[in-house]
Amino acid sequence: MTQTSSPVPLDSLGENEKQERRPTPHSFHSIPTWRLVLLSTHKLTEVESSLCLGLFLSLLDTTIVATIFYTLGRDFEASPTLVNWTILSYTLAYVGCAVIYANISNTIGRRNANVSAFVIFIAFSLGAGFAQSIDQLIVCRTFQGVGGAGLYSLTLVIFPEITTPRMHPWVGSIIGMVVAISGVLGPVLGGILARYTSWRWVFWINGPIGSIALIIFAFSWPPQVQFVPLGTRSIRRLDVVGCILLIAASVLFVFAFQDAGLDPHNWHSALFPVSLAVSVFCWIALLAWEFATDRYWSQSIDSVIPLRLFKHRIFATSAIVTMLTGFTYFVVVYSIPFRFEIMNLKSPLGAGLGILPLVGSSATGSILAGFLNSKYDLTFYARVAGSCLVLIGAGLLSTLSNTLQVQNTTYGYQTFVGLGFGLIVAGTTIMVSYEMERRDRATAQGIIAQFRIFGGSLGVAASSAIRGAVDTRELGGPVSPQVISSLTPADTNIRQSYTDAFSESMIVCTIVASASVVVGVLSFKRTAVRGEAKGIQTEQARKGQGEKDEKDAAEAVHQHDRSVFPFELSIAQKKG
Known part of the structure; x- marks a missing residue:
């Protein structure tokens, strides 16, 4: 019988022994069966916890201003237009940089990119808390x-990248x-604070929590010797032109409609058509540049948005579904919360607590998506x-009427949106792991993130x-935050x-969601067992018969596991 040696922690070996035990592309054929052992359980938990905490904080700040919107306007004596920029500035930066950060991480490494993101986020979160004017707050x-x-x-x-395919x-x-x-x-x-x-x-709350997450991430990230080499790319391969065009196209497009929406008179100003025209030009230029890059300079430049990804029908339709459902969800x-504050005269805290059903249903949808896809690609x-x-x-939310008391159906209708959004977010993330090649996964996840926020x-x-x-049509103009913060039941017109x-707004969301259903149907694919969908069955590869089968099996596992096992702690070898 063959016996398998126990995994040996690399930390217990000298430098020479570490180098000898590290697998190389040329050494796998000489190892009949082997496996890469991932991070130890506590290390993996630490890395994942810090990542989740960073993700939580970054998305928290996309909506946390919702319940302090009118408070900011009152304290800074600012117009609704300026206060709205505290939301818009964050989301525009988010939209412009999601894909770019994913591409930069291919050049400077995942660790360095994530640490820089933490530092920037924490520093300017503290700056926003210390802001003495609305302009300073917008910049931060x-x-x-x-x-x-x-x-x-x-x-x-x-x-x-740090978890097994089964996970x-x-x-x-x-x-x-x-x-x-x-x-x-x-x-x-936001309402509680x-x-x-x-x-x-x-x-300010981002400071201590974000710092804890940053410290955990920095200290739990394994040293370089424990990595299976993934091959970082030269900084010269970064698609700088594509990055600039992407930021300009995304930001100006959203800005044109957001600025016009803040004041009805802005629809007739020169700023709206100019911003929109420049955005359209940048989108066209971006497509032309990416096409030229893929065709002529693919060996020297890594496209920020590889057009080949959108030739993949399932990925392209999934990205569009993500964008359309992101529209409705946001x-x-x-x-x-605005409805609870204005219609039902709730406090910021009460308005925030009013959308808790959305929390539970979103979590349920995400768990359900993971369960459904645990064996089959659904x-x-x-x-x-x-x-x-x-x-x-x-559609149901659009039927709510003007009542001072909260309609109980409001809570129930939210659960449909939350459950659906949870299914789509989790399902799309899983789809990228199933469908995309290793070289494209980082960019693909960045594009999905960008489409959702866009x-x-x-x-x-x-x-x-x-x-x-509507305010202009029914009230003659926008209502100031000072008036909103002092509403009474007698202000029925407002x-x-x-x-x-x-x-x-909900009717528009219903139309957009209808389009999402249609696009979703176009992404149909035949159901496949998860391992078959990936094209590799790890266990079968390890049980290859004969010398040729063993070599083929080792190569199959090598090509597959290197794409999902970036960390190496030990190697188990068979001894005859």
């Missing part, structure tokens, strides 16, 4: 969004839960079912535009105006 929120984009996209990239469905569930829950908890936490402390703690997360059904649930929830930003912009148009704006 912009740079905070840059760091937040890195924490978001890099978590989606690193998580699947990928549950990785998708974990990421989906964090994404869904953090966005919903933003208004809740505004009620019992100061709005400044909405930003509108719901922002609009319902990501198609997760996308379609999730889109249908979001459609139902948005859709959410468009949703917030559309909601603001609708609210501004409350009715917001009811109409909310209903119209």
